[in-house]
Amino acid sequence: MAEGFSLELLARDGQARRARIRTPHGAIETPAFMPVATFGAVRGIGVDELAEAGVQLLLSNTYHLHERPGEETVEALGGLHGFTGWQGPWLTDSGGFQVTSLAHRAKTDEEGVTFASALDGQRRQLTPEKVIAIQESLGSDIAMVLDECLPVADDAEGRTGLGRLEAALQRTLRWAQRSQKARRRAQQAVFAIVQGGASERLRQQSAEATAAFDFEGYAHGGLGLGESREERRAAVSVANAVLPEDRPRYLMGLGRPRDLMDGVAAGIDLFDCVVPTRNGRHGLLFTSQGTLNLRNAARAREPGPIDPECACPACRRHGRGYLRHLIRSGEALGSRLASLHNLTYYMNLLGRARSAIEAGCFAALQAEIEALAERRV
Amino acid sequence: MAEGFSLELLARDGQARRARIRTPHGAIETPAFMPVATFGAVRGIGVDELAEAGVQLLLSNTYHLHERPGEETVEALGGLHGFTGWQGPWLTDSGGFQVTSLAHRAKTDEEGVTFASALDGQRRQLTPEKVIAIQESLGSDIAMVLDECLPVADDAEGRTGLGRLEAALQRTLRWAQRSQKARRRAQQAVFAIVQGGASERLRQQSAEATAAFDFEGYAHGGLGLGESREERRAAVSVANAVLPEDRPRYLMGLGRPRDLMDGVAAGIDLFDCVVPTRNGRHGLLFTSQGTLNLRNAARAREPGPIDPECACPACRRHGRGYLRHLIRSGEALGSRLASLHNLTYYMNLLGRARSAIEAGCFAALQAEIEALAERRV
Numbered sequence: 001m002a003e004g005f006s007l008e009l010l011a012r013d014g015q016a017r018r019a020r021i022r023t024p025h026g027a028i029e030t031p032a033f034m035p036v037a038t039f040g041a042v043r044g045i046g047v048d049e050l051a052e053a054g055v056q057l058l059l060s061n062t063y064h065l066h067e068r069p070g071e072e073t074v075e076a077l078g079g080l081h082g083f084t085g086w087q088g089p090w091l092t093d094s095g096g097f098q099v100t101s102l103a104h105r106a107k108t109d110e111e112g113v114t115f116a117s118a119l120d121g122q123r124r125q126l127t128p129e130k131v132i133a134i135q136e137s138l139g140s141d142i143a144m145v146l147d148e149c150l151p152v153a154d155d156a157e158g159r160t161g162l163g164r165l166e167a168a169l170q171r172t173l174r175w176a177q178r179s180q181k182a183r184r185r186a187q188q189a190v191f192a193i194v195q196g197g198a199s200e201r202l203r204q205q206s207a208e209a210t211a212a213f214d215f216e217g218y219a220h221g222g223l224g225l226g227e228s229r230e231e232r233r234a235a236v237s238v239a240n241a242v243l244p245e246d247r248p249r250y251l252m253g254l255g256r257p258r259d260l261m262d263g264v265a266a267g268i269d270l271f272d273c274v275v276p277t278r279n280g281r282h283g284l285l286f287t288s289q290g291t292l293n294l295r296n297a298a299r300a301r302e303p304g305p306i307d308p309e310c311a312c313p314a315c316r317r318h319g320r321g322y323l324r325h326l327i328r329s330g331e332a333l334g335s336r337l338a339s340l341h342n343l344t345y346y347m348n349l350l351g352r353a354r355s356a357i358e359a360g361c362f363a364a365l366q367a368e369i370e371a372l373a374e375r376r377v
Numbered sequence: 378m379a380e381g382f383s384l385e386l387l388a389r390d391g392q393a394r395r396a397r398i399r400t401p402h403g404a405i406e407t408p409a410f411m412p413v414a415t416f417g418a419v420r421g422i423g424v425d426e427l428a429e430a431g432v433q434l435l436l437s438n439t440y441h442l443h444e445r446p447g448e449e450t451v452e453a454l455g456g457l458h459g460f461t462g463w464q465g466p467w468l469t470d471s472g473g474f475q476v477t478s479l480a481h482r483a484k485t486d487e488e489g490v491t492f493a494s495a496l497d498g499q500r501r502q503l504t505p506e507k508v509i510a511i512q513e514s515l516g517s518d519i520a521m522v523l524d525e526c527l528p529v530a531d532d533a534e535g536r537t538g539l540g541r542l543e544a545a546l547q548r549t550l551r552w553a554q555r556s557q558k559a560r561r562r563a564q565q566a567v568f569a570i571v572q573g574g575a576s577e578r579l580r581q582q583s584a585e586a587t588a589a590f591d592f593e594g595y596a597h598g599g600l601g602l603g604e605s606r607e608e609r610r611a612a613v614s615v616a617n618a619v620l621p622e623d624r625p626r627y628l629m630g631l632g633r634p635r636d637l638m639d640g641v642a643a644g645i646d647l648f649d650c651v652v653p654t655r656n657g658r659h660g661l662l663f664t665s666q667g668t669l670n671l672r673n674a675a676r677a678r679e680p681g682p683i684d685p686e687c688a689c690p691a692c693r694r695h696g697r698g699y700l701r702h703l704i705r706s707g708e709a710l711g712s713r714l715a716s717l718h719n720l721t722y723y724m725n726l727l728g729r730a731r732s733a734i735e736a737g738c739f740a741a742l743q744a745e746i747e748a749l750a751e752r753r754v
Contacts, residue, residue, distance in 0.1 A: 039702065044421055044709030047694065069677060069702045076678045077698045085694045300446060301453045317424065317462045321454045325417065325446045332421030332709050 002189040002216050005141075007248050007269075011358045015240070015267040018357040021248050023089040023141040024187045025081060026056075030248070030269035031353050033260065033346045034059040034091060036277065039068070040084045043277045044336035045343070047086045053312065053340060054347035057141075058086055059272045062134055063095035063102070063126075067119050071137035079139020091272075092140035094131045097149050097221075097253075108148055110171065128175040129182040136185040144219065145179040147172040147193040153226025165197040169206045176213050189216035191250060197222060198231040200238045207239035217248035220268075224254045229262070236266045257286060257349055258373045261366040264353050276346050280339035283327040287345070290375025294324040294338065312344035313337060379566040379593050382518075384625055384646075388735045392617065392644040395734040398625050400466040400518040401564045402458060403433075407625070407646035408730050410637065410723045411436040411468060413654065416445070417461045420654045421713035422720070424463045430689065430717060431724035434518075435463055436649045439511055440472035440479070440503075444496050448514035456516020468649075469517035471508045474526050474598075474630075485525055487548065505552040506559040513562040521596065522556040524549040524570040530603025542574040546583045549598075557590050566593035568627060574599060575608040577615045584616035594625035597645075601631045606639070613643045634663060634726055635750045638743040641730050653723050657716035660704040664722070667752025671701040671715065689721035690714060 004024040011018035021028040035042045035050065037058045042050060050058070065074060077083040080090045096113055100106045104116040112127030128146045135143035148168040154160045176192045183190060192215040196202030210218060220239060223232050232254075240249060250270035251263045260271055276286070283294035287307035293299075294306075305315040306323065314323060314337035326334025349369070356362040381401040388395035398405040412419045412427065414435045419427060427435070442451060454460040457467045473490055477483045481493040489504030505523045512520035525545040531537045553569045560567060569592040573579030587595060597616060600609050609631075617626060627647035628640040637648055653663070660671035664684035670676075671683075682692035683700065691700060691714035703711025726746070733739040 039706040039708045040699070041703055041708045041710040044713055046690065046710065046714075048690075064706075068706055069698070073678055073698065073702075077680055077696060082680075083696075083699050083702075085699070301450055303454055303459075313423065313425075319454060319460075321446070321450065322417070322460050322462070325450070325460075329416040329441075329445055331416045331418045332713065333418040333423065336421055336709065336713070337423075 003186045005189045005216055007217075007246055009245065013357040013360050013362040014265065015237070016264050016353075016357045016362045017267050017269060018354050019248070019269055021269065023057075023189070025087060025089045025141050028056045028089060028270075029354060031260075031264045031350055031357075032056050032270055033350050034270065034272040035343055036061070036272055036274050037084070037086070038064050040065065040074075040080065042343070043281070043339050044332060045340050047084065049313070049340055050086070050343070051088070053344045054351060055088075055343065057089035057091060059091045059093065060138070060140070061095065061098055062092045062131065062138065063098035065092075065138060066095060066134050067117060071134045075137040075139065079137075081139065089142070090138075090140040091142040091270075092135045092138050092144065093252075094144040094146045095126055095134070096131070096146045099126055100149070110174075112146065128178040132179050132182040132190070133184075136183075136188060140188065142189045142191060142217065145176050145190060145192050145215075147175065147195060147221050149193075149195065149222045149225075150197065151225035152198045152222065152231070160197060162197075162199060162202070165195070165199060165202055169195045169202055172206070173209050176210060176215070180213050180215070191215055191217040191219050191248070193219045193221040193252070194239045194243075195222050196235070198227040198235055200234050203235045203239045204242060207242045211243055215247070217250060218243050219250040219252050221252050223251070224259075233262055233266060236263065236268065240267045256373070257346075257369050260346075260349065261353070261369045264357075264362065265366055276342035277339040280342040281327075281335040283324065283338060285338060285345075286342050287377055290372050290377045292320075292377040294320065294327050299324045306341055307345075310341065310344060310348075312341045314341045380563045382566045382593055384594075384623055386622065390734040390737050390739045391642065392614070393641050393730075393734045393739045394644050394646060395731050396625070396646055398646065400434075400566070402464060402466045402518050405433045405466060405647075406731055408637075408641045408727055408734075409433050409647055410727050411647065411649040412720055412723075413438070413649055413651050414461070414463070415441050417442065417451075417457065419720070420658070420716050421709060422717050424461065426690070426717055427463070427720070428465070430721045431728065432465075432720065434466035434468060436468045436470065437515070437517070438472065438475055439469045439508065439515065440475035442469075442515060443472060443511050444494060448511045452514040452516065456514075458516065466519065467515075467517040468519040468647075469512045469515050469521065470629075471521040471523045472503055472511070473508070473523045476503055477526070487551075489523065505555040509556050509559040509567070513560075513565060517565065519566045519568060519594065522553050522567060522569050522592075524552065524572060524598050526572065526599045526602075527574065528602035529575045529599065529608070537574060539574075539576060539579070542572070542576060542579055546572045546579055550583070550586050553587055553590050553592070557592070568592055568594035568596050568625070570596045570598040570629070571616045571620075572599050573612070575604040575612055577611050580612045580616045581619060584619045588620055592624070594627060595620050596627040596629050598629050600628070601636075610639055610643060613640065613645065617644045633750070634723075634746050637723075637726065638730070638746045641734075641739065642743055653719035654716040657719040658704075658712040660701065660715060662715060662722075663719050664754055667749050667754045669697075669754040671697065671704050676701045683718055684722075687718065687721060687725075689718045691718045
């Protein structure tokens with residue numbers, strides 16, 4: 001177990017859990033959502049604004065930082081904490097998913113993932129060992145293992161076959177073992193990743209085998225890639241049933257408010273997703289009354305705030321008409337304020353989830369968010 | 378004279394003046410610099426941050442707001458003050474310069490400027506009367522008259538001929554008269570514009586004739602467009618010598634720190650320019666030691682702030698290596714913080730100019746800034 005790292009279970013409501021994860025850079029009250037700081041910053045938003053919005057930890061993308069400025073530079077400037085000025089906990093992904101989805105000519109074999117750098121076109125390789133070493137240089141509190149992540153739905157062939165999913169699962173297990181052996185940094189937790197597509201049998205098998213490696217936490221990978229919502233819920237539940245109770249559970253890359261509620265109901269502690277910031281940039285805003293599309297012409301002369309119940313800087317200081325104008329004009333202040341509003345909504349939503357679990361009424365909150373999901377303001 | 382508008386001379390040092398301009402939305406201590414809020418926002422920077430940096434008034438571009446969202450929308454949402462949330466004074470330009478430099482197929486005749494909208498391609502016309510009406514709808518504290526602005530240096534023919542400059546000057550005078558007649562809004566000051574290229578004779582003639590129309594303030598237009606620094610200083614000085622002492626003098630669209638010092642020395646009260654924000658976006662930062670280029674590779678691992686003597690959010694919270702990384706990665710936070718740093722530098726510089734004039738030692742400050750202009754950190 002990494003130094004300074006622990007999980008304390010505080011309350012339960014069905015499968016939903018309310019916990020506290022301790023890290024060397026502070027405690028995380030869970031369930032918690034991690035905003036995505038791809039290059040070490042959350043899309044125009046300052047660290048003081050993130051803290052004010054209630055953000056507890058940030059996720060940064062190892063592949064992006066490896067390419068630019070390089071992990072040696074981040075390390076020389078004090079790791080992610082010193083480099084960025086965000087002194088709370090950091091989680092870094094492994095870079096594997098980013099490489100296979102973003103880099104040119106990515107190719108996976110037993111050794112790792114080979115790809116052409118988007119910066120200089122040179123061939124580079126990410127291996128389980130290399131990915132741990134990079135994240136140790138970055139100095140994140142939580143690192144992720146390299147995994148082989150296949151989409152549940154493959155456009156070319158329909159559904160990805162069980163044979164291919166099982167092979168990827170087995171390779172991911174071998175890579176997890178290599179990752180565990182490669183670790184040098186005592187103050188960094190490492191989370192392994194459960195795979196298995198939408199197959200409950202494979203998810204259970206993956207969770208059992210992964211848990212045997214005794215990582216500090218476990219993630220559900222490869223979801224949100226073509227499976228149905230029911231399949232996703234089942235895949236998470238069957239794995240959570242066999243993962244150790246005293247370790248954090250992280251649902252990777254999902255989602256929308258209702259996805260978060262599904263995850264919390266299934267016992268997830270940690271979430272990340274680009275939805276709040278990306279939707280914000282596009283003028284899609286989450287409110288207590290439903291989703292508001294700022295690009296809609298009806299918003300042009302509305303003087304009131306995005307959400308009268310919100311206390312974020314956008315809602316405190318500006319009206320819908322002005323924010324719509326900024327978004328449509330491509331003015332950077334518009335993206336920044338809209339993203340910050342959505343992040344504030346997410347932070348408040350997770351805060352309400354924590355309170356609801358403590359009070360034993362999480363189901364009511366989930367029903368409320370479900371009803372809001374299709375509502376347009 | 379517009380209601381609630383006055384200029385009080387507080388101190389002199391040579392031709393340099395220290396004054397206080399009262400407007401319906403607060404006083405402006407001059408000499409003062411106006412950041413450019415093209416679409417009603419300063420490039421990702423919030424109104425609270427502008428106030429904290431010492432910004433006193435903002436400039437917005439009439440042409441851009443006329444195209445999007447339209448002056449009727451701004452008016453419906455409370456004018457520029459209600460629309461944007463900036464409750465201090467606003468100055469709006471006439472839109473003429475923007476149209477002739479940005480719009481398609483702009484054509485100037487005695488009636489006004491005709492152009493094709495960048496939004497929908499339709500032909501539109503800005504006349505002296507229309508430009509006043511738009512700015513009255515925008516609700517700025519200070520409006521500018523439409524002028525005909527010819528470059529001192531014309532790429533096609535070398536220097537713009539005196540005959541053409543004099544014709545533009547005469548047309549600008551006729552337009553100023555039409556503007557004065559078109560005014561309806563008592564709470565808005567209107568500034569007229571001195572033209573005449575680099576000719577001292579024409580500048581003096583233009584200033585004398587323009588002053589006769591009794592506007593609330595006067596601007597020097599058509600400079601920074603190809604003339605030498607000496608010609609520019611002479612053009613400003615000769616006009617200032619005949620403009621009324623009790624009216625603000627505004628040097629339009631210039632400039633760099635040394636340009637501001639030249640202007641202050643010649644008796645200018647107000648400045649605007651995109652240099653601090655545009656240079657910031659490009660990683661060119663003004664410091665107490667000279668100009669810092671963040672894109673320089675030597676900056677990559679520097680942990681210290683842009684300027685140890687600066688108290689802006691970028692310098693308080695972040696080091697050069699991180700800010701360089703953000704600028705190079707195209708992360709919006711980089712542009713925002715760098716622009717805010719440069720604006721803070723400008724605000725401090727103008728504050729020092731005001732103190733120096735009061736203390737009778739402005740020449741020493743000007744010499745210091747002159748020496749810094751060529752220094753690279």
